[in-house]
Amino acid sequence: MALTLIFIIFTIFLSPTKAENIKLFREYIGAEFTNVKFSDLPINPNLQFDFILSFAIDYTNSTSSPTPTNGKFNVFWDTINLSPTQVSSIKNKHPNVRVGLSLGGDSVSNNPAYFQPKSINSWVSNAVSSLTHIIEHFKLDGIDIDYEHFKGDPDTFAECIGQLISILKRKGLVKYASIAPFDDQDVQIHYQTLWKKYGHVIDYVNFQFYAYDNSTTIPQFIDYFEQQRKNYKGGKILTSFISDGSKGLAPGKGFFSACEMLKKRQQLFGIFVWCADESKNLGFRYEKQSQNLLASL
Ligand SMILES: *[C@@H]1O[C@H](CO)[C@@H](O)[C@H](O)[C@H]1NC(C)=O
Ligand SMILES: *[C@@H]1O[C@H](CO)[C@@H](O)[C@H](O)[C@H]1NC(C)=O
DSSP, X not given: OHHHHHHHHHHHHHOTTOOXXXXXXXXXXXXSOSOOOGGGSOOOTTSEEEEEEEEEESBOOOSSOOOBOTTOOEEOSOTTTSOHHHHHHHHHHOTTEEEXXXXXXXXXXXXXXXXXOSOHHHHHHHHHHHHHHHHHHHTOOEEEEEEOEESSOHHHHHHHHHHHHHHHHHTTSOSEEEEXXXXXXXXXXXXXXXXXXXXXXXXXXXXXXXXXXXXXOHHHHHHHHHHHHHHTTTOOEEEEEETTOOSSSOGGGTXXXXXXXXXXXXXXXXXXXXXHHHHGGGTTHHHHHHHHHHHTO
């Protein structure tokens, strides 16, 4: 009896990070204006499929010279092909589809898109109100954080983003949140500070494995994965590739073998792709292969 109780307590409290594969496929869409639509993509019904609209940015949406707006977000994705109507339509057609939005991104009008808050309180307040409007208008389900350039210290970033996610979740506006770091010193310091303080409100880590060099081998890829499991302890770290395979471990060069190895270890928490805009002309071949692998878990 006592032993059973100890066992139960052990099971409940000591194994919350129990490793398990997850049938989750995610793809960024809309940043490059190649007329890609949700309905262009293959969608396997036997997995969780997330579209991530790219991007909402806290800059003015003037095309000539966008300037920072301290948390007042505007939509910068292709709203002609990825409109609220099209969001509703793809979700009605495929019950396993969720649609979220990503904040930040690398650039705005060919300049770096900076995280540049005036203060924590003003940024959070502006972000909550502008994003509430966008999320309700497009009927979105989740949020992804993809700032890549910073004019704010790591603690400020952690507070702004952590508070934003917490508030959006508490208000029921988003059901899940992810972050999209990559292996750059400044980027890692910002996201790891966020993770230490607010990891409990972050559901997935979309780690940009395609930011590594394209000489990456399978053992190196596994090693990078292990490093990120230490950096984002307890996090569900997804593997990833870039459409044309020009960076990181390409799908044609061992990416899927690496995923198979992680699958055997019960550590394949999902796969994501940058990006649908570029895969469109390539026929979504590797998206299909990714989804077949995940659906077979
Ligand atoms: C710019 O953003 C404002 C406020 O969100 C919006 O009303 C306006 O339609 C947007 N303009 C363009 C060109 O996207
Ligand atoms: C690998 O990356 C280099 C630059 O980092 C690039 O010149 C080259 O084209 C890439 N190779 C492939 C196969 O995409």
